[in-house]
Amino acid sequence: MLTLTLILLPIIAGLLTLSTKGENAKVIALVAALVELALGAYTFFAFVPDATSQFGVSYNWIASAGIKFSVGIDGISLILVSLTTLVVPFIILSTFQNNYEKASTFYSLILFMQAGLVGVFTAKDAFLFYFFFEAALIPIYFIAAIWGGENRVKVTFKFFVYTIFGSLFMLLALVYLYIKTPTHSSEITALYETARLLDASQQGFIFWAFFIAFAIKMPLFPFHTWQPDTYVEAPTAGTMLLSGIMLKMGTYGLIRLLLPIAPLGVKAWGTVAVVLAIIGIVYGSIIAIQQRDMKRLIAYSSFAHVGLMAAGIFSGNLDGIQGSLIQMLAHGINVVGLFFVVEIIQQRTKSRELSSLGGITQTTPQLTIFFIIIMLGSVALPLTNGFVGEFLLLKGVFEYNAWMGAVAGLTIILGAVYMLRLVQKSMFGTTTSLTEGFEDLGLTERATLLPIAVLVIVLGIAPNIILKASEPAVSQLLSIINK
């Protein structure tokens, strides 16, 4: 029941927001997101750390086709539901300085998006998963296409067609599996069992169908061409949703569907996937180093990070998957923080160009501290949240193949290069005409950045809160994969 509430609450709040006018919209949206956060926190602490699915409900939805509305939270879902409920209030809070046209629509779309995301992470029926997977796309498309930058129509359209293209392949694989189930059931667990009956070539087909869907969503090299443009053109709140939560739909899909359904496919093609992911790490990092636009730089860094997560997942061991889970959480928090800092700088200077910025530290001790903490989290310094995930991920990839682990390990060095360059060029150095008289943080800005910075450190010091919750579920998943 709790899960259902987590999905329905944002929808109802979204409808409520839609019916209001003017300033009220953002307040209602924020309150709703905070209530959702409280519910999410309650879920997190009420969750019994074992491998079962909890707080679930199941209704017959389309009886004739055996499709159920079945949702529940297990250890893996829990991490991502927590991420979603945690990050959305910050995203809404980060927009408080802006006055968007048609604000009520804007905030209601964010809430609808949240409902879709929670739905994806909790669905226990494969078609329900697909529904939410697509449903989450519509709000973000409109957020980016209506409130985005100059090129928004073209860029977001590319993003939309590209991602739908991928998810249609997932649909193909799901229908294929569903027809093969003896009782025509689309429960994800039933698909796990059905997949055992398939031979390697059939699983190879399913592997690629899923892989294209999720690789586009994350995105992995070479399916990433939509990503930098979309991140740059979308309004910052949209970029946060995309990079903070939405790309995790892809990684979550890998864990939930691809690995356990097509183990033979992974055996045959997993190396290709890991290699693509690692190419993405290095390629993304090198491009990030060259960027002049702050938002674009973070977009490429996100591309590099998700490559590492995918490599860890495809390595198919406990450390790799556990690491990817905690890294999803950490990356979600960090990237929202980073994009918010960019937003603050852009609002005050009307520029994101590194060459025209500099010297901001002189007037902004608070912003500097927060920015550096979040940056360090992103670089994965020990005692920050990024460290735990990256360490486990690299360990996982090493276990898989030492050479690949070594190349993937470049992310530590390259990540430090581009992140430090970002901070140095934007914050330090001499003041330019644009950054003169840069004001320090206001109240809502502090209220957003402070909790993010605290989370960066807390999760770095005590990652076990997260790891414990997901471990039984991951172990069980691995036993399914290796059966």
Added chain:
Amino acid sequence: MNAIIALSLFGITNLFLGFLNNRKILLPATLLFVLIAFGLNLADWNHEYYWFHNMLKTNNLSINFTSIILVATALVVAISRGFGNDEEHTHPAEYYGILLFSVVGAIMMVTFQSLFMLFVGIEILSVAMYVLTGSDKRNLRSNEAALKYFLMGSFATGIMLFGIALVYGATGSFDINGIGNMVNQAKLQDIMLNPYGPILYGGIILIFVGLLFKISAAPFHFWTPDVYDGAPSIFTAFMSTVVKTAGVAATYRLLSISFPAVYGLWGNPLVYITCLTLFIGNITAVYQQSFKRMLAYSSISHAGYLLITVLAKTPTTNSSILFYSLAYSIATISAFAVLMVVSEAQSKSGKPDETFTALNGLAKNNPFLAFVLTVSMLSLAGIPLTAGFFGKFFIFADAFSNVSSLFKTIAVVAILMSTVGIYYYFKPIIAAYLKKGDLEKIELSPIYKLTLIITTALTILLGIAPDLVKNIF
């Protein structure tokens, strides 16, 4: 089958209503006629009857198809607005009458038992449509479309008639069950060795040409864009829903009853035709500047999706075709309804503007129309939570139910083409929401608005709970 008789009489009644000099009465009267026919049609539910010396046969499948045809007709009539206010040049009584006559033909196409009736049904439907296509007689394009449709259409039905003659020659029967029995008795190889074999084969292929022409499958689709574009929008809406549904139903009825035993003969060509139809329909639609022309190509592509399940011939093919036709029809009528009012509001020098740019900025002053348009486009594109998604879903499920691995390829082609479809179906949405335009608020009559609410609500409802109708089918 009383629906056929009733509709014929109603059509004549409509012609006489024209003498009343009261145009207002025509639309509600026609709507009432269609609803009565709908009731008469349902009265035969769960009974299998032969009619007119085994010429027609009604069963639940044919009743379902008839229902979809009548629903689509009712919706088209509801948005017809008395066919404009041009007192001098329009003859609404005749239009409504002819429309009802063509529905009679459509119903015969879905209930035929004898190949004669198939031919007569197609002719009744087609002749009525030739007239209606050219009904905008001051418009050159409308005239051209009518002539083109007539020439090519009569040629196609002629070929089909020849095919029927050949099949009769090979099997000695016009009855579809009789033909089926004859074909069943002989194995495929025997048929080909049999001196009548090539005759049968030729006959099947020629009948095919006629039917595929009607549902505008490639490579028999060349008339579609010009005719759809030239005909008055309201009749294009009728053509792309009622005619298409009837054509697919007839094709399916014939193939599944008469020729399942010789699947090898028509299956292979149909695979190529299906893929070609999907490819040509979708790819060409991308390049269209005119919304109406895009809808014409989209209707070609939907014929391709429907043919997939005809090919797969699984036990669920019936319900898949029915669901898809219903979903496609209501979404298409929504789209045409929006197109009609918008293109008229944007008309330049008396000519309605049917390009995508006419939709620019629609959402600003006409949020309702923009929403209707969006839902219908999403449904045609097959996005979840609309009826169109489940239409596609059932079709893919059918394709995979067939053990032949060929269907994996067809499904991949269909998926790729669906992606292309999303590209062009989003053009109107983008124009309506993201482009700037200065379209004034368009006033809609209550019945027009109600129709749009019904089609939109149905599209969403069937997208959330397809079981509502799927259980009936």
